[in-house]
Amino acid sequence: MKDKIACSGCGLIVHRVDVDEESISVCPRCKTTIESRGMDFSTIIALAFSALILYVPAVSLPLLTAEVGGILEKNSLLTAVGYFFQEGYVLASGVLLFTTVLIPIILILSILTMLIPIHFNRFPYVIKVAYKLFTLFHYWVLFDVYILSMIVASVKLEVTTELLLGSGMTFFLLEFILMFFLLKWFEPYDVWRKIEKSNYRYQ
């Protein structure tokens, strides 16, 4: 094992320290985490695949069923995005699309793009792209439940009749819980450490 490592945030060369599960070391210059331990990669891959499977019904099955003028309206996340857009709420439509539809799938796919090649001891350049995407977007993921609850609340104000939660809501909440643990247990720095250890140079 090398006794020095490059910081993934600023490139500063720092001495390695061995960390256990409870401690981390950070870069003295930019405070990026240098060493910390996440869950093993096979567990993370299994979690990410489960999240990917749940993602499909979470965005496409109806989240809410509302009776408007005697007509039952069923709205999934995707149809809600389209509905807001058509009604002229472009910003609301964009925020909904970004936080509840795009961010989760970007994170799931970037984790799988990093970990599956590493699992087979391969280090293609795309790992680096996925690493950047993941670190860029992972702060955003837990916003989706706030956004969704605000939308449910605003719909509730407008609809006087009963509002029923659709089957998509169950999948959405399950996926949210899964994403929470996925992000809690996945330590992106483990990817960087694997690459450093492999002595692999990007081509």
Ligand SMILES: [Zn+2]
């Ligand atoms: Zn740094």
